[in-house]
Amino acid sequence: MHTVLSTLLFEHDLRLVALAGLVCALASFAGISILHHARRSSAHARYIWLAVAAVAVGFGVWSTHFIAMIAFRPDIPVGYDLPGTIVSLVIAIVITGGGLWIAAIGRGRADFALGGAVAGFGISAMHYTGMAALIIGGEIQWDLVLMAASVLLGMGLGLVAFVLSAWGRGLGWRLGGAGVLTLAICAMHFTAMGAVNLDNCYPVVAEGDISPAYLSMAVGIAGILIVGLALGGMMLDRHERRRAARETGRMRLLADAAVDGLIVTDGERVLTANSSFQRMIDAEGIDVTGCPLEELFPSTALAELFAQPDVRLETELGDGSGRVIPVEAVLRPVEYAGQERSAIAIRDLSARKKDEQQIRFLAHHDSLTGLSNRAAFNRQLHKEMSTARRLGQSVAVLCLDLDRFKEVNDLFGHGAGDSMLQAVAERLTGVLGDGQTCSRLGGDEFAVIVPEIDGPAQAGRVAEAIMEAFRDHNLESGSGALISASIGIALYPDNAETAQALIANADTALYRAKQDGRGVYRFFEAQMGAAVREKRLLENDLRAAIARNELTLVFQPQVGVASGEVTGFEALVRWTHPVRGEVSPSVFIPIAEESGLILAIGDWVMREACTEAATWTNRLPVAVNVSPVQLHAADFLANLEAILAQTGLAPGQLEIEITETALIRDLARTIATLDRVKALGVRVAMDDFGTGYSSLANLRAFAFDKIKVDQSFIRSVDHSDQSAAIVRAVLGLGSGLKLPVVAEGVERLEELEFLRAEACAEVQGYFFSRPAPIADFAAITSGRDRFLLAANATALPARMAV
Structure with missing residues (x-):
């Protein structure tokens, strides 16, 4: 240790040593930083950055060695062999680059340790190769x-140094690793210089051939520039990558906001996919990156997509679980991660x-x-x-119509x-056979x-x-x-040769079934x-x-x-057909009731009768027949009230006549x-009493x-004991209930005399007058x-008194 320190302090120019240390520190920081940057880069970019790191670290380490050698002041002048010096530079770059490569491709700290040891060995190899020069x-x-x-220190x-730099991801860990690497380079160099003994050496170069001090400055500056360029390039790349990441993040947000699915592919596999696509294939939370396209789309569809960019294609998308989703897909070329890729937009159909x-079902059902x-x-x-x-076969058509279906809606709701x-x-489909x-x-x-x-x-049998x-x-x-239906049946070819005629004939048979009491079926017959x-x-x-x-x-x-006085009038409607002439009410009134035309006809009759009666000076009442269909119409009361108001007829002058059928219906x-109706002041009479059901209850x-x-009872009162008894009972009932009774259909004097004897209040019939235009009265x-004819003003009461 004393030898190493003695060599450092007494045999080196400390100013150049400081320059060498600066270059070494920069090179170490650059190497460690670029190493971690390379690990985060793609495979292609990783090798480029490893090459940059190898050059930066190798040249930095070599510059450190070269400047330190120039700073070395032995007792004899020394020179440097240029080829040997260049070889030492190449060794520094190659071996330290190898150590960086091992650490860059490794997965754990052991790989970092191995890479650091290799880099340390490269530093030692570069040093001793340089000393040999x-x-x-x-x-x-x-x-x-x-x-x-x-060597061991290096x-x-x-x-x-490498392991420490990999311990954490912060800047502090990289600075610590760079510091230890700097210490490794310096410790190795000065320990190696302490091992040198030049006592047996002699100069072979002149004093003027010694490398000048400014050369160390030039090498140091060059080393700093190279390391600086490497660091600058790395910083620019990191900045660009962060910008690209932010842009990618924004694009990802936009892609995830899209309703349609979106994937980016390299032509064989999925590189990335938005959340809509993940939801579409029910793979949320699962990374589909790397999924082969052939697992998602049929091969024919893929070929067509890549052959015709920007063309929409309807195909199927598989989600890997056997489920197939109908989709519309369109492919467009895009730039992704700096490379041209293909984006496929997918819409779930x-x-x-x-x-x-x-829609197809509703078109036919x-x-x-x-x-x-x-x-x-x-x-x-x-x-x-x-x-x-x-084939010479027969076909039957059965037309069904539900009986009193409107009443079901009216009573129980739609x-x-x-x-x-x-x-x-449900019952129809359950009872029918195959075909x-x-x-x-x-x-x-x-x-x-x-x-x-x-x-x-x-x-x-089917019916x-x-x-x-x-x-x-x-x-x-x-x-x-309760379900009840009438059925009409027509057969091909017996009843018709065309489909239209066959349906019409079945409908005719249905009409007959309804006429015959409903709830039955009838076959079509020609006379129908x-x-x-x-x-x-x-x-x-x-x-x-x-x-x-x-x-x-x-x-x-x-x-x-x-x-014998006229007590009122009954208004009756007549139809004069332009071709047929007079059509009997017994013919056209039932048709009007079945078809619903009775509503318009009844409204017209009521309005015309009230309009006419309102003009009479003699305020006699007018009676108007009201059909059950009219009476049950939702707007009957509103129309009646409006007619009275518009015509000005006093409500008490109007009398409506209804049959028991209206009561039976509902x-x-x-x-x-x-x-x-009575609250309006209009009078109500029961017409055709005795011909319906439950008359007394009504x-x-x-x-x-x-x-x-x-009138069916009146016509035979003088020769039928039954009719006479019925009429007598009705007149007695009216007297007991204090109800006036009107006898219809009086045509003969004998009928009139019977009614007078039984205290009948009013009569109506041909004996007095046929129905005629109001002008006749x-x-x-x-x-x-007050009487029908002036001649009868005295004669009629006389006859009635007989």
Whole structure:
């Protein structure tokens, strides 16, 4: 140790030693810093930075040695062999570079220790190679112990320096490692210099050939520049990498904010992927980096993507678990990490495909019941008829219509109606056999196709099975909404040659089934078609009757039996068809009620009758028949109130006549409506009394203002004891309830005399007057007369008194 210190203090120029130490410290810090920077770089960049570190450290260590050698002042002049000096520089770069490489590619501290030891050995090898380049005579004597100590110091402290620098990631650990490495270089050098003995050496160079001091300055400056450039390059690279990392982070945030999935690939594997892609393949929290593209996309799709950049391609994406996701993908070239890569944007089409599938389903199916719709039914029927035509077979079409379905909606609500339709669909599909299909045509209309039938009996068995299924449902459900259906059946080719005609004929048979009491099935018969067509032609013409002014009102007077005076009028509607002439009300009124036209016709009759009655000087009451369909309409009361207000007719002058059918349909609802009608001041009469059901119960349920006995009882009172007894009972009932009774259909004197004898209050019929335009009764409505005819003013009461 004394020899080493003596050599340092007395045989070296300490100023140059200080310069050598500065170069050594800078080179050590540069080497340690660039080593860690290389470890964080990519494979290609790592080798570049290792080369930079090797040059910086090697040249720095060599500069330290060269400056220290110039600072060495032996007793004899020495020179330096240029080739040998250059070899020592190359050794410094190569061996220390090898140590840096071992540490850079290593995974643990043991690799750092080995790399540090190799670098320390390289420093020693460079030193002794440089000493061999001394130009001096004689033979240098070496202290082998100090030589070994110098090598061990270099390797040992180099090992410690590298391990210490790897202990932590902060700047302090790198500074500590650089300091120990500087100590390693200096300790090795000066220990090695202490091992030199030049006593047996003699000069072979002149005093003027000794390397001048300014050369050490030049080498030192060059070393500092090289080390500085290396450090500067590293700092610039780190700054660029941090900037790139920040930019990548921002791009990553933007990519993660995107709804579509995004991956960057090198053509074979995934380099990075955004969070949307991770969620798409249900791999959140799993790093998909390095995943082969062939595990994600079909090979044909990959080939097409890379062959046609910027072209959208619909394909499938696999998530590795067997699930396949329909996607739309587009590839575009991008720069990633300084290299040209490929970015693939991926849009999940699962929702769109599901929507498209739903749209396709709805295009051919009913959304409520899931059955095929009318369009699909027509296609299937054409297909079955074509097959039957080719094979000589028969096809049956069954048209179903639910009975009183509107009442289900009105009583229980539309939710109950929808549930009933779904139950019908379920029962239909459950009862049909293979090849038989059912469809919902709209509303409460259903249709069934039964192919390959052997005759009408088989179609009838299908209809019976359907009705039995509905009855079973009613027994099982126990709800108030019971399923009942009417069914019409038509057969191909017996009843029609075309699909349109076949459906029309089945619909005609359905109409007959409804006429025959509902809840039954009927086969199409030729004569049905003519009757239905006639009825539908009338219905079509009736729709335009109001607009064409084809409807008119006639009035029939009601007469007091005791006085013979006119007590009021009943307004009756008539239809004069432009071709058919007068159409009987018994023909067109049922058609109007079935088609719903009665609402418009009834409103027109009510408005015209009230308008007319409001002009009469003699304020006689006017009676207007109201259909059950009108009475149950939601806007009936509002329309009635509006008509009274607009026409100016006093409510007490209006009397509405209803039949018992209105009460049977929905007693509670009808009574509530009639109560509100009477609250307006309008009178209410029961028409056609005795022809309906539960007549006495109906009279008890509502306080009618008048009872009208049906004409079927009046026409035979003088020769039928039964009719006479019924009329006598009704008149007695009216007297007991203090209700005036009007007898309709009085046509003969004998009928009138019977009614007078039984104290009937009012009569109406042809005996007094046929229904006629109101102008025929101008004398009565103006108040000029109280009787129908001036000639009868005395004659009629006389006849009635007989």
